[in-house]
Amino acid sequence: MNMTCDQFRDLLIDHVEGELIVDVQELFEFHRTRCPNCGAYLESYHYTIRITRKLPGPPLPAEVEARLRESLRPHLGGGD
Numbered sequence: 399m400n401m402t403c404d405q406f407r408d409l410l411i412d413h414v415e416g417e418l419i420v421d422v423q424e425l426f427e428f429h430r431t432r433c434p435n436c437g438a439y440l441e442s443y444h445y446t447i448r449i450t451r452k453l454p455g456p457p458l459p460a461e462v463e464a465r466l467r468e469s470l471r472p473h474l475g476g477g478d
């Protein structure tokens with residue numbers, strides 16, 4: 399069974415939260431290793447999560463967050 403890119407993106411948040419069941423996680427990893435687009439997408443997503451969560455003190459300034467979203471936009475929607 400294969401996972402589509404749409405499914406991959408739908409599961410992304412659950413994956414990051416560690417909430418995927420093992421079977422789904424395996425499909426997810428399989429797709430990630432086979433699909434360069436989704437691999438890159440996941441990487442940038444992880445990166446964003448890391449810097450937004452690890453920053454001490456108050457939440458990200460809106461301006462910084464907007465810039466992050468902007469940098470991720472090419473990966474969102476479209477493509478396959």
Ligand SMILES: [Zn+2]
Nearest residue numbers: 403433436478
């Ligand atoms: Zn994909």
